[in-house]
Amino acid sequence: MSRPSTSLFSAALVGPALLGAAAKLDPRAMIRNPVMFVVEVVAALTTVLFLRDLIAGGSDLLFSGQIILWLWFTLLFANFAEALAEGRGKAQAESLRRTRTEMTAKRLTGANRSYETVPGTSLKVGDLVLVEAGDLIPSDGEVVAGVASVNEAAITGESAPVIRESGGDRSAVTGGTQVLSDEITVRITAAAGSTFVDRMIALVEGASRQKTPNEIALNILLAGLTLVFVFAVASIPSFASYAGGSIPVVVLVALFVTLIPTTIGALLSAIGIAGMDRLVRFNVLAMSGRAVEAAGDVDTLLLDKTGTITLGNRQATEFRPIRGIGEKDLADAAQLASLADETPEGRSIVVLAKEKYGIRARDMGGLNATFVPFTAQTRMSGVDLQGSSIRKGAVEAVIASLTEQPAAARGQGAGLAVLEREPAAAAEVRAIAEDIAKGGGTPLAVARDGRLLGVVYLKDIVKGGIRERFAELRRMGIRTVMITGDNPMTAAAIAAEAGVDDFLAQATPEDKLALIRREQAEGKLVAMCGDGTNDAPALAQADVGVAMNTGTVAAREAGNMVDLDSDPTKLIEIVGIGKQLLMTRGALTTFSIANDVAKYFAIIPAMFLALYPQLQALNVMGLASPQSAILSAIIFNALIIIALIPLALKGVAYRPVGAASLLRRNLLIYGLGGMIVPFIGIKAIDLAVSALHLA
């Protein structure tokens, strides 16, 4: 997607965010955030008291005025963080929204391709529309007839067109994408306002954001801490009166606001929005924040072998003839059988034959050959030419075809001899095949005129660097399971080569579902990706189900994330983003709480100095005066929010190391750092405040 690469504080974002910050002061909006709502209440209260003093004439008005000003700044900074996070999402949403403008649809009214032109917004689920070359697809839907190349750059950013056709796993189309060639009939599956793009816009703008489970729990913790500090501060006036004095309300409010976890309270929703935003930048669309959070918790990752662990296609790497057959003869037969085979495997055989034996491609027409395509029943393909027939395919299928019809392609007289010879040949082919399978390859038997020639070694090529990624996942505590249709022997070999922890061989959709249920019964969270309709039940069952954008509508509906790039390896990044989201929240909470130590040392001596001058000993920072100490603390409390916005939006750096070292590192930075930083910060602000004679 050609999204604007927004820097954190670009002018285009900051302006609207500032306006948004002011608008968000509305208490009805603030109440969603208990900590900041409390700040707003006390800010309003002190403002009223200040105005009364202003009219009635009170002392220290400059000081109270400044405190109150910073209280409001604290609120504005918090809102600014949220508005900025939303603004970044909005900037992305804008480019999406452009695709939705003024679309018309050709709604089919009956048979014979008769249609009426209606606005895209009036389409209902189940309508059939015709989309011709050059038309925009009016809404999300499923291709029910035809095949077409579609430009999906509007949502994926990928300019190469993709094929969409009825039936099969590539039948889903997205509203706003453009048909480049041919025409298709699309059944609408999403009404206006609830399409893919609509949901995406709503999510990145933060409009439909709901609190996630961890966020709810964290909010309870923060509200609880706020209450603790209500008790701590509310009891001070009577303590002071016991000591024979009184504390101004504005000072109590300043202490209270600096103690309650405003830093994390202010940034909490920004962190959530930014997490969603990071996913979208990765071209992954999560249907809910809950899914993103669950991604961080994933224990088991189910990965399809093909396309994820291995390169999509197997490649021929060797010809292995049986005894008495020349390698070149086998290569020649295999090449002939593959000439018309458009599959990548077939191509690779032709390439290998040429590379190894210089066998050139021959013209099928000239040879008077007819191609016998692969079917699921025969599990073979091949070619018939000049009375001779060549077959290649699954080993057992090829052997079975020979015993079934021994005389069909042979002379009657030779039949007996052939039959006597074949069991030995079959045994040899089976031996070779087993050997290949053990090595992780796929054997392809080749037979010519009823005689077995040998086996082509098709090898799965494991993607470069994937082994390291799995090692990384293991360090993160995530178990990887490879899903494949291969037989157990082949699967084991590839699993070993790729370094996955486990594999599921000869997997049917039911096996997949059963595996997920088994893992979940152990309390584990499972993530998987899939694209086909038969993946839908497993996608729905998995805690994190990533549907490929190229997949079927059923798969997309079943998953809770959609990967617009249809890249299954992205699952690994998604997990990282989920973890980062949780880590950022934890880090800033720790930081926020740790900050309180320094704030106490700033405010408590200042507050009680008039009552007990001895408490000056607690003024370890050597702050200039009680008023400047209190003011510095509240200024620090407000400014730290701004200072941490980049961290909240970018997220804490995640490293795939064990939990213990991760925690040690983060505790050191955000716990210990959180204790030390405010001592320095408050002192620095105090120097500035007293230099400027503000207090």
Next chain:
Amino acid sequence: MTLNGWIQIALFCVVVLALVKPLGFYMTRVFTGERTFLSPVLAPIERGLYRAAGLDERQEQTWLGYAGALVLFHVFGFVLLYAILRLQTLLPLNPAGQGEVAPDLAFNTSTSFLTNTNWQSYGGETTLSYLSQMLGLTHQNFLSAASGIAVAVAMIRGFGRASTRTLGSFWVDLTRATLYLLLPLCVIYTLFLVWQGIPQTLGASVDATTLEGATQTIALGPVASQVAIKMLGTNGGGFFNANAAHPFENPTALANFVQMVTIFAIGAGLTNVFGRMVGDERQGWAILAAMGVLFLAGVAVTYWAEAQGSSVLNGLGLTGGNMEGKETRFGIAASALFAVITTAASCGAVNAMHDSFTALGGLVPLINMQLGEVIVGGVGAGLYGMLIFVLIAIFVAGLMVGRTPEYLGKKIEAKEVKMAMLGILCLPLMMLGFTAVATVLPAGLAGPANAGPHGFSEILYAYTSAAANNGSAFGGLTANTLFYNTTLAIAMLVGRFFVKIPALAIAGSLAAKKTLPASAGTFPTHGGLFVGLLVGVVLIIGGLTFFPSLALGPVVEHLAGSAGQTFGTGG
């Protein structure tokens, strides 16, 4: 500070640590219903009790059922004890002819003993009959301790079990804790104390003629049996007003040492039960280690402060440690150690007057209680209190490893956080709230014996001790008034049940969850990192709450004292 002092402290730690495993092993067997070496004798009695009560011991309870049984049990216990105290003139075993106990004092005392606080607004030997002491108080000493242990065991089951709704049976846990644990230990312990010289008699007090010819009444009674359970059950309510400073309650150095050990024994052993029942003893050791770190820090500060002595006296040339309010028999080290132990655990027995400690020396007991008495703590209460802190620590830190926080394979979610916060919130509400009320109301201001920050500390200490169910008194506060009796009783009730019930709710919620297998992504909770984290969270959450009140009490007193300023008497 002397080497001898440090050796006493080290010896204490070694003996307690040595007891952890055997006690943990035994208690685990008791609470998992397995046979113990006492079963041949006790099992028939146990079965008989269940049959008499019509109880099916295999019938387990949900957390609500468990909590309901707990509350019901204590309501009846309260009514019984209140009645005994009010009616003691009509009941037997009152050789000294003690009068009836006033309603507010009876309310305070009943609450105090059923909550395992043992705050004593009365002087035992001048107020209570032997029947009140034995049937009323000693009885509650056993049962309040057993109920604390029961809740801890139920909470441990919450962590140890998976996908179940039940936490065990309150009645069975209560019976086993009393029958298999407290009673046998107390029988042996009482005999030991009698050997050491503590009286155990139903005879009336003895009149002695002093050298000056005056007549002195020497109070006696069934002391040893009550002392045994007051220590083992972390009750702390003394038979005599002077508590463990009285020669008849604490006659020898050996008795003093064993009393200190027995305060910690069961609480420390329960951490091992926790480890065993969740299937990894190291988890229990980690929690004990966190408690140990906090404990040693407290001991070091108190011992140091007391050994330094009063700076005002030092200024007058009277150097040496602070011996005011201490028994010369015990000296500074044993007094400081006892003070930290009794407030770290929610015992409240004292062998010296905390009121007379230096400002910093008195600060430590105060903080120990304000942290919620999670440093070993009251029997059972210390463990479930600490586990609540563990949940908070795990929740905040767990997020930092990028997963939904989990502890022992249990996800910590909104419900647990809510209940944990409830358990944590009730303490500052009671401690700070009532102190704030008492420091402005005339009825409250009439209490303290001293003016200035020390008087403030006396009030703060009283409510802190009550809400934390400690029961030790700072001294100096005249607490036997309608105002203090009532407010302290409320603090005790809230401090006990608003921690216990949330703890059970957490246990219920955890038991219903699946137990997740650990992976490299879950951070280990048996290492030094976790111990450090837990200590940090206890100090920060607990410490920050009470910083202002401490600054106005002991801290300012210490600073003023250092500057040579005193505040005189008031109240």
